[in-house]
Amino acid sequence: MTSESLASAIARVGNPVELLRNTAARAHTFPVAPEFTNWRSEQRAWAETCALLDQSHHMTDLFLRGPDAMKLLSGLAVNTFANFGVNKAKQFVAVNPAGRLIGDAILFHLEEELFDLVGHPMVIDWVLFHLDRGDYRVTAERDDNSAVRTSGPPTFYRYELQGPTAAAVLEQATGAPLPETKFFAMAEFTIAGHRVRGLRHGMAGQPGFELFGPWAHGEDVLAALLAAGEDHGLVRAGAKAYSTANLESGWVPAPIPAIFGDDPLLAEYREWLPAGAAGSIGGSVDSTDIDDYCLTPFDIGYDRTVKFDHDFIGREALERLAQDPPRTKVTLVWNDDDVTAAIGSLLGEGPGAKYLDLPKIRYALHQEDKVLIDGEQIGISLDCGYIANERAVVSLATIAKEHAAPGTEVVVIWGEEPNSAKPQVEEHRAWRIRATVAPVPFVRFARTDYRSR
Structure with a gap:
């Protein structure tokens, strides 16, 4: 990461949008194996049996x-x-x-x-x-994560068990019935003779536990989980499958941090923060005003998280916003024919559409694509990718409430005009992809049974 401050980098370039859109930062990757079998089967595992996801490194x-x-x-x-x-x-x-x-x-x-x-x-x-x-x-x-850590292993190993048979795997690995544990509460287990802490959690709309403990115990715990999982269809999931789990459960990762503007606190923060920590912008949103890329908690479904029972930075502003938030989070299901045409445009004369790198087609840390109705922008498409369990390309988006009814037809503009200078952006042309508004979480189990508990 560069030692130049974010404030200095913005002053050098002249505009934070230009800085983040054209940054030379490498594409964001998970520092674990991309696949153990294939990402389609690994996605299916958390819906049908059990997936083990290694969260130790990213x-x-x-x-x-x-x-x-x-x-x-x-x-x-x-x-x-x-x-x-x-x-x-x-x-x-x-x-x-x-x-x-x-x-x-x-x-x-x-x-x-x-x-x-x-x-x-x-x-x-x-x-x-x-x-x-x-x-x-x-x-x-x-x-820091393993992609940037300068020496040594992580402090903790972290293994996520997700899927219908996750409880059975854990009971076999511990040799004891699972304790009653509320959502987002922790329990303690003994696995391979080691004390293991587990967070009752869920990343892909399925029940499960996030298990963690000292790094030195990680290999023993992993071996015990894999052995127990042989009887319950456990599949190890690599980085490709893991990166898409949020599309099913509805969590928006890595929204652009709202650290710009004239507020003295933010100006001081930009002087403190290294330039490389700001990330990169990708997508068809092309405003020169960085505020147009930033979100509120209400835009991406944190309405119930906001509580005004204590003082915190931003409370007064959120109290005003909470009265009538203009946008809400939805899933957009991309049109099969338009996605097929975009992928097919790679063949023959170009330039074609921006490459769709399945299963996660986001190509910048902060993905922001225009969502249109009758040519007018009504929202922003954010994280996007392919869900093998639904055989669909989807994105998580925030759009104007008046257009958020399931079944509403919209258009997502995929790609950039003009093309940015990011290394992961090839020559391409912006591509219109029709999409249909759907609930979030998109997966029916996540939307009903899982969320209601």
């Missing part, structure tokens, strides 16, 4: 310890911290003073004064910035 951990850790976190999060005791977790969501999204991560309450914030670096950078500039009795230890 996320950043921030360990915060001290009597003021809760104070630091609650002052930055839209979440309530009432009754947030040890062995609980939550989707930690932070916004800027204007109520625009900085990002989200999973916050684990491990011990009375010890927390682990796990996810993309955007929120972790924001928390560290406030720790640096504040007066908190807190120590921090950052464990």
Whole structure:
């Protein structure tokens, strides 16, 4: 990562949109095996039997310890911290003073004064910035993901078990019945003679556990899970399949952090933040105003996460926005014929459509494509890819509420005009793809049985 600050990089280029659209940053990849069998079968496993997903390498951990850790976190999060005791977790969501999204991560309450914030670096950078500039009795230890870690293994291994037979696999591996564990609460197990902590969780619309413990125990635990899984159809899922799990459950990863604008706090943050931490923009949204790319918690389904029972950065702005949020999260199901034509345009004379790299067709960290009705933009298509279980290309999107009824026909503009200078962008032309609005989560089990529990 460059030592140049984000503020200096913006000043050099002249506009944050130009900087992020043309950044030379490499394409975002998961630093684990792409496939163990094939990504289609690995996607099916979490719907039909059980998938084991290795989360040890692609996320950043921030360990915060001290009597003021809760104070630091609650002052930055839209979440309530009432009754947030040890062995609980939550989707930690932070916004800027204007109520625009900085990002989200999973916050684990491990011990009375010890927390682990796990996810993309955007929120972790924001928390560290406030720790640096504040007066908190807190120590921090950052464990970067394996793509950028300079030495040594991760602090924790993390294995996700997802699917209808996940409980049976875990019971066989532990030799004991599963304890009653509420969603986003933690339980303790013994696997291969080691203490293992497990978060009751779900990434692909199926029940499961996220298991973690000291890295030195990881190989023993993995071997025990694989042995137990032989009787229950367990399939190891690689990076390609794992990267699409959110499309079924409806979680939007890596929204662009709203760290721009004239607010003095954000200006100070851009001076503190390395330029390379801002990520890259891809897609057909072509406004020169960076604010047009930024989202609110209400845009991507965090309505119930926002609680006004405590003071936090952005509270006043969110109280106003909460009265009538203009956009809402949906799934867009892309038209089969138009997707086929886009892929087919790679053959014959070009340029054709922007390459669709299945199963995850997002090609920048922050994917933002126009969603149109009658030529007018009514929203933004975000993360996108192919779901083998539904045999469909879909995207998660935020669109104007008045157009969000299931069955509404829209158009997604796929690709860029003019083409940006990112290394992962080849010569292409923008492509119109019809799409149909659908509920989110898209998968029926996730939308009914799983979400209602």
